[in-house]
Amino acid sequence: MGFADLSALPYPWDTLGDVRATAHDHPGGVVDLSIGTPVDPTPAVVRDALAAASDAHGYPLTHGTPALRAAVAGWFARRRGVPGLDPAAVLPTVGSKELVGLLPSLLGLGPGDVVVHPAVAYPTYDVGARLAGATPLATDDVDAWAGRDDVRLVWVNSPGNPTGEVADVAHLHRVVEAARAIGAVVVGDECYAELPWADAWVGDDGVSRVPSLLDPRVAGGSHDGLLVAYSLSKQSNVAGYRAAFVAGDPALVEGLLATRKHLGMIVPAPVQAAMTAALGDDAHVVAQREVYRRRRAALLGALEAAGFVVDGSEAGLYLWARPAEVPTGAGAGAPDPVPAGATSRELAAWFARRGILVGPGEFYGAAGERHVRVALTAPDDSVAEAVARITPA
Numbered sequence: 306m307g308f309a310d311l312s313a314l315p316y317p318w319d320t321l322g323d324v325r326a327t328a329h330d331h332p333g334g335v336v337d338l339s340i341g342t343p344v345d346p347t348p349a350v351v352r353d354a355l356a357a358a359s360d361a362h363g364y365p366l367t368h369g370t371p372a373l374r375a376a377v378a379g380w381f382a383r384r385r386g387v388p389g390l391d392p393a394a395v396l397p398t399v400g401s402k403e404l405v406g407l408l409p410s411l412l413g414l415g416p417g418d419v420v421v422h423p424a425v426a427y428p429t430y431d432v433g434a435r436l437a438g439a440t441p442l443a444t445d446d447v448d449a450w451a452g453r454d455d456v457r458l459v460w461v462n463s464p465g466n467p468t469g470e471v472a473d474v475a476h477l478h479r480v481v482e483a484a485r486a487i488g489a490v491v492v493g494d495e496c497y498a499e500l501p502w503a504d505a506w507v508g509d510d511g512v513s514r515v516p517s518l519l520d521p522r523v524a525g526g527s528h529d530g531l532l533v534a535y536s537l538s539k540q541s542n543v544a545g546y547r548a549a550f551v552a553g554d555p556a557l558v559e560g561l562l563a564t565r566k567h568l569g570m571i572v573p574a575p576v577q578a579a580m581t582a583a584l585g586d587d588a589h590v591v592a593q594r595e596v597y598r599r600r601r602a603a604l605l606g607a608l609e610a611a612g613f614v615v616d617g618s619e620a621g622l623y624l625w626a627r628p629a630e631v632p633t634g635a636g637a638g639a640p641d642p643v644p645a646g647a648t649s650r651e652l653a654a655w656f657a658r659r660g661i662l663v664g665p666g667e668f669y670g671a672a673g674e675r676h677v678r679v680a681l682t683a684p685d686d687s688v689a690e691a692v693a694r695i696t697p698a
Contacts, residue, residue, distance in 0.1 A: 317428060317668040324650075324657045331660025336691045338604075339662040341622050341680035343542040345596060348589035351541055354582035358575040365574035367566045369397040369550070373577045376584040377550055384512060384587070385498065387519040394528065394555040396562055397572040397580065400547035401496055401536040405429045405460075409437035411564050412490060412557075414457050421450050422460040424672045425468055427494070430460050431670075443670050451483040459484050464497040464515060464620035467669050467678035471506055471619045474516045477523040485530055490557065492532045493518030496549075497621035499540040499590055500597060506620055511591065515620060519553055528553045539622055540590045541583040548572070548580045597622065600681045600688045607692040608679065612643040616676070624679040625666075628652070652677045659694040 321339075328335045368374070374392035381387040398404045406429045409420055418439040422430035426443065434441040439457070442450060450456045461480055463472035472480075477493075484491045498515045501507050508514045516523060518533050532553040538544035551561065565571070572580075583589075604624060605615060613626040628643045641658065644651060649665035656663045656677065664680070666673030683691065 327657035358578035401549040469618035503619040
């Protein structure tokens with residue numbers, strides 16, 4: 306693996322010094338709706354499992370314990386519509402971000418190879434491609450890369466971060482067919498799959514109907530060339546555990562496992578035990594989703610009243626907001642109204658003047674320049690304060 310030098314590439318959140326200063330100067334204090342770090346307690350069932358496994362005197366298994374891999378396979382069958390996943394084709398990872406960032410390198414990509422990712426996307430897809438020396442291609446159009454023999458990796462992010470859009474079975478199947486025709490690997494980043502909001506993506510039983518890349522309707526009965534990345538950070542409030550996994554094509558997982566053994570990239574044994582417990586308990590996931598549903602409803606109403614339009618946002622932990630083209634709502638005549646046509650930095654400054662931090666859409670690519678990402682991950686009292694500040698008097 307040859308890594309490109311990214312030391313001169315600024316970390317997006319480090320460029321918000323002026324906006325942060327404005328927000329922190331607010332007399333009522335700052336409300337942080339930017340990065341999206343979970344704030345609610347880690348469920349007891351998870352913490353108890355971590356504590357019970359804390360006598361971890363030996364080295365953990367890079368491949369993960371058999372119990373963990375079986376729990377992942379069971380979760381896919383029970384919650385994601387993916388029956389019969391081979392537990393051997395499961396590999397725990399140290400959070401999902403390291404996998405996203407390192408996967409092009411771990412797959413042996415380099416100069417001359419192309420990595421496709423969504424037009425509006427988590428920046429680590431782009432960074433990971435550049436780290437490997439490959440070329441990132443930001444597009445949502447399958448025709449833009451279908452048939453190209455230099456495309457080696459295609460990222461699918463559904464539900465999307467930051468847009469909250471969900472890819473349906475037909476679109477995912479088209480991506481898979483186009484990638485298989487050129488021998489490219491497809492990886493589905495599905496970290497928000499347990500947080501659907503639109504009725505189309507929630508079953509009568511309350512279980513998510515967001516389709517997985519490994520769904521038989523998408524994969525055609527084979528996981529060849531397909532991987533899914535998933536993190537427990539959001540669904541189980543364990544961001545501090547760095548608890549995630551990748552699963553799918555047994556051959557691809559075997560190759561990743563061999564490399565990770567050489568590099569010592571291992572999830573700690575107590576965290577593996579906590580993951581096993583979390584994946585076996587659906588009740589805490591359902592309860593947490595209801596907490597986010599309540600916060601989402603409050604913030605959505607406030608944004609719309611202030612003159613914002615919320616696009617996508619069918620699932621996940623964010624509202625993808627832009628000003629209405631013509632100022633509308635009660636905020637149109639208020640002092641400092643939402644500026645129609647503003648850049649994402651100008652919109653972030655608008656929120657900062659109210660003591661609220663949000664994420665500028667430019668962080669997620671040029672196509673996000675007119676949006677901001679508003680996170681649902683703040684305590685109830687902070688959300689209520691943000692609503693009061695956004696809602697026109």
